[in-house]
Amino acid sequence: MRIPPHATPLERLWAWAYRALCALVLLFLIAPILVVIPLSFNAEPYFTFTPRMLALDPEGYSLRWYDTLLTFGMQAPEAPRDAAWWRDAWKNAHWIRAAKNSLIIGIASTAVATVLGTLAALGLARPEMPFRRAVMAILISPMIVPIIITATGLFFFYSSAGLTGSYLGIVLAHATLGIPFVIITVTATLVGFDQSLNRAAASLGASPARTFFKVTLPLILPGVISGALFAFVTSFDEVVVVLFIAAFDQQTIPRQMWNGIREQLSPAILAVATILVMVSVGLLTAIELLRRRSERLRGLSPS
């Protein structure tokens, strides 16, 4: 992107304007996420920077909203913070209960989506797969169909099947929503997969199962894991289906956030948001490391 020495003044001007425009768009992308973080340490119940915060006065910052996350819903939040207090928080605090629910549902639905999705991706990657295009279109469609339609359909279906308000129902629904991501990432990994490795294993006497676990799986594992992470994030961030089919007491983190935003927006929501941003930074790092590992395993040049 160096400006060539022979550029006319107009071209120079344009080159700088272009860079400024790109910087502004990148700022537009990242600023809303970053702005939440300092505001979650606000000592006052406001959603903007107080004068004391701008003066970097330590008095203007506090952890009170993070503390609220722990104490909200506890039976005895004022008690001294000993082991009994922590047990109380672990059992009764609403946000901790929501986090536990989110994790249980997320892990279970990720397991279902990853196992079924990887198996199907192996079939879809084979050149002899019949009706490949149509099957692929059906399997990807949960990602394309508007979530409200999926939720409406599931609501009717689960009402007649008696699955409303059950963990099983939510897990199955979230697995369905996560499957397209597993399919996409695993088939993308399999594109660079050398099929002669499978034939070599077979010619050396390995059974298909042994070939899969000893040869194929280690090579496609980075793709499988990043697909699983996508599926987990999809479940961890899903609120509409939960609103439609979950029981009243089955709170998850996104559902609790949704209620918080709709009813009374408190800076505690920003504290949750900050924690979730940290989680996504961790996930992004994991995905990037997996991508590099996958490229190295497949003998592509690292990029």
Place this chain on the structure above:
Amino acid sequence: MAQSEASSPGPETAGALTTADGRPLAAALARASARARRRAFLLVLPLLAFILVTFVLPIGQMLLRSVHNDAFPRNMPALTAWFSANPRGTEPGEDAFAALAADLKGLRANRTAGEVGTRVNYEFSGTRSLFTATARNAEALAPPYREALLAADPAWGDPRLWAVMRDASRAITPNFYLAALDRARDETGAVVRAPPERRIYVLLFERTFLVAGVITALTLLLGYPVAHLLATLPLRWSNLLMIFVLLPFWTSLLVRTTAWIVLLQGQGVVNNVLVALGIVPDSGRLSLIYNQTGTIIAMTHILLPFMILPLYSVMRPIPPSYTRAARSLGASSWTAFRRIYFPLTLPGIAAGGLLVFILAVGYYITPALVGGASGQLISNLIAFHMSSSLNWSLAAALAAILLAAVLLLYWLYDRLIGIDNLKLG
């Protein structure tokens, strides 16, 4: 081939080679490839069955509900029989009112007057209480039923009510689709447009497509230069800047929506900065949220990565020498962009544009949280009918129309770009 005569069992395999165990090679190959096809399909089968049960079947059930509602024929058997015996236009006589009275007594006994009243109320508002009130005193009805019912409530003589009941007596009905398109039936059964103050659905579909179009255009406008920058920078730098695109992509939707509420509200960061800079007077703070502006700003931000990523993956492999060659042949930088670079990026524009448009048309969460009244999209209305007005059949009909539009765009995407070329991150 001459040597094939010895081994070939019949004329149809004449000239065929054989495998080591004496079978014709063509047949062995066909069997082997059939086995391979079966194996590949068996790998996909568990997931396909899973998706069919947990996804396709529920949506099919929803589509059925959009044309099927048997609340009336199930609970009003006598009147339903009268309607099927007498053609449209028959003046309801004593026999019709007798059937109605018998059914109303049944409603009272089974406590289902509310269910039937709600069904008729969908198409003729204000009639729910007519059913519940008359059914409550149905025991007292005695012949002649026509006079008795008209005395109970003169509304029972309304020809429009009888037309609506006749429609409701058929379980399979297109009326919910008519309602979803702001149409209704009059007394004669003809399809007419709803009165102007009740025409909301077509308007909302139009608004949804308009907003989705604006968002697609904005993401293209903002995303194209950034994708170009990322695609032309050295990889070391572009990978670093890619974080700016991928971090929002990986961040929870609710977090990003919350962030925009915080930024855009009246006492929020953006307004405070504008006031502090003296651009906007304190009394005239901009209303940037809880309206259509808020929906468009937040959704543009949320969907921007879905535009940048496909554009980037198309732009990265374009050799820079193409543009340089055009320049060396005398093209101005604008001409080189317009004639050489831009056409090469069209697949990326199609992929990103279709993806963003498809996602925007069905968006629910962000408009619900930041849209206010003017920023609601069709998804929000479906949710309203599902959870507040409880007109599930109308919700299903609206969802079916939205689904048809999305599937059409999905088909187009598959034709133009191919589902397998969908990439994430």
